[in-house]
Amino acid sequence: MKPLYGNWISNRMLKTLMFLIILTGGIETILLISQSRWTMLNLILALVLIVFLVCLIYFYRARWWFDVNGGNIQNKILDLLISHIEWDGNGVALDIGCGSGALTIEIAKRYPAANIIGIDNWGKKWDYTKRQCEANAQAEGVIGRTTFQQASASKLPFPDETFDLVVSNLTFHEVIDSKCKLDVVKEALRVVKRGGKFVFQDLFLIKQYYGTPCQLKEAVVAMGINTVEFVNTCASPWIPKALRLPFMVGTLGLIHGEK
């Protein structure tokens, strides 16, 4: 069986947009037939319909860019994170917000002596499930060294200093059960062993969440971290201009270092 890692533009999102288009279009048509004249309400509905249509076209195109059979941007962004892992591969790693298990499984494949735990809350917003992660790990031949567990990134079910490596990709900004995204970073760093490594990629250039890169680094050091570097990963030349919107990957950044 082939692994299925899904897409960061979820089916759920596209289906919701299609539903809204059908709903708005339906109301518009009924109003036009019943009134047989063009009113202000028709104009507003027509504008709303156009906005929904533009969003649908944009997100379909973005889905193609992210897809492994399209622009493959999703894997390239994961590779950015992986290329910043400086680890000998001995011990236990944690992937926070593992989704469909893509990063967890890739680390297991690259580090044959390592055990990796992937956690996610597998909420309704995404198409991902724990069962999908386990099926993917089985298909990739790493099921014996990977474990998947339901948990929230805001309160990790592990004691302090448990892991030799902690990674996370595009998850912290999604954690709605924590108002302050820096608290999610702090929680992730709590479970890194002293001398252990971390690599986190997120929308770190959203100032409202993390401040400036300098402020972010200072905050991380204040959390008891020895060394931390910031990398402006959204500047990668292969990211299409249309994906560089702030809520897409236009504010992508990465921090890595040692506790």
Ligand SMILES: C[S@@+](CC[C@H](N)C(=O)[O-])C[C@H]1O[C@@H](n2cnc3c(N)ncnc32)[C@H](O)[C@@H]1O
């Ligand atoms: C953009 S996806 C990234 C998934 C995966 N890291 C990847 O790179 O493919 C965001 C992930 O964050 C997860 N997530 C959102 N809120 C979470 C929370 N409070 N705790 C753990 N995971 C969460 C979602 O379920 C989803 O899998």
